[in-house]
Amino acid sequence: MSQLAEYTICFLLLLGGAFTLVGAIGLARLPDFFTRLHGPTKATTLGVGAIMLSSVIYFSSQGESIGISEILITVFLFMTAPVSANILAKAAMHIGVKTAENTEGQPWEQ
Amino acid sequence: MIDTVLYLTIGMVTLAALLNVYRLIKGPDAPDRVLALDTLYINAIALIILLGITLGTRMYLESALLIAVMGFVGTVALAKYLKRGSVIE
Amino acid sequence: MLDRLSFPQPWLSLILFLTWQLLSEGVSGGSVVMGIVLAWAIPQITHGFWPERPAFISPWRMPAYLLRVIKDIIVASFQVAKLILSPRQPRPVFVCYPLELEHPLAISILASTISLTPGTVSADISDDNKLLLVHALDAASDEEVIDAIRTRYEKPLLEMFQ
Structure with a gap:
């Protein structure tokens, strides 16, 4: 394996792990449901994307074919993350989840 | 070098999964728990990919793909249940 | 048959x-x-x-839009990460975003883009498809969020669909 590929894989792995961890920290410590929604939809999705990319580079540097499955999973995750965030936000508004006290504006219910 | 980084990353993702479980148990509302489950399955996919790199095999990618599809359907079904009280209308 | x-x-x-x-x-x-x-x-x-046939006028603009969105996702994730790790509490805002787009597919692309980029999640759409409820994680004012979405994402989508 070339030196460059090795460094790229290490960088992407650390980046992915760090983003996944940051997403989970956001989920654990932010004050209300709507702010918690932000961590998983962005940080975790990007973290898993970076880990997938490192997997693609790792296996192609081993002389195997380009990993199609990884790319498919990444595209799928990026397509579904906003949809699940949106539908969860709708469910939360329907139930009437409390928002943090310093939130400006109101969620509406129709 | 890759081995060390790999174990470090697995540690980070595991810690992330534990934090998700904390949110899953603590709640306080049902949407929070569903969100924690949603994040948990994405973390499970990351762990599977990392396991695949560690063992040098691509066999596990199929299961990661299945978890991605089923997890999304599960999240949507749960959110729909919270909103409407039934999954299929 | x-x-x-x-x-x-x-x-x-x-x-x-x-x-x-x-x-x-x-x-x-x-x-x-x-x-x-x-x-x-x-x-x-x-x-x-499918409500009606998707009305793409200029699909060749799509790759440029996708590149911009991917770049924004990466930048946005760093911002959100910084915000999550900093000790101060964020100032969340609910914003009603007035839509200029009319096509359902264009609106859903815009909503997905909003959910994936800078500290914003699209939460709901009004029944007449005119207003989008957006939740911003940390914003100084409504106008800031609305301006950012309008110039960065809605303008290119308008050119693509209308």
Whole structure:
């Protein structure tokens, strides 16, 4: 394996792990449901994307074919993350989840 | 070098999964728990990919793909249940 | 009977066919036949769910838009990460965003983009498709959020769809 590929894989792995961890920290410590929604939809999705990319580079540097499955999973995750965030936000508004006290504006219910 | 980084990353993702479980148990509302489950399955996919790199095999990618599809359907079904009280209308 | 054999949505059929080839690890006779069957059957079954034909005017602008969104996702993730790790509490805002787009597909693309980029999640849309409720994680004012979305994402989508 070339030196460059090795460094790229290490960088992407650390980046992915760090983003996944940051997403989970956001989920654990932010004050209300709507702010918690932000961590998983962005940080975790990007973290898993970076880990997938490192997997693609790792296996192609081993002389195997380009990993199609990884790319498919990444595209799928990026397509579904906003949809699940949106539908969860709708469910939360329907139930009437409390928002943090310093939130400006109101969620509406129709 | 890759081995060390790999174990470090697995540690980070595991810690992330534990934090998700904390949110899953603590709640306080049902949407929070569903969100924690949603994040948990994405973390499970990351762990599977990392396991695949560690063992040098691509066999596990199929299961990661299945978890991605089923997890999304599960999240949507749960959110729909919270909103409407039934999954299929 | 014969018009049943057509492909009412050629783009959807093409994407389904290509995805099946990628999933089946290697193109073979069987996967091509199965791909064609799926590319024909799935648009037929889901026909009723599509409100109308997607009206792409200039699809060649799509790659530039996608590149911008990917760049923004990466930048946004660093911002959100910084915000999550900093000790101060964020100032969340609910913003009503007045839509200029009219096509349902364009609105759903915009909503997905908003959910994936800078500290914003689209939460709901009003019944008449005129207002989008956006939740921002940390914003100084409503106008800031509205301006950012309008110039960065809605303008290119307007050029693409209208």
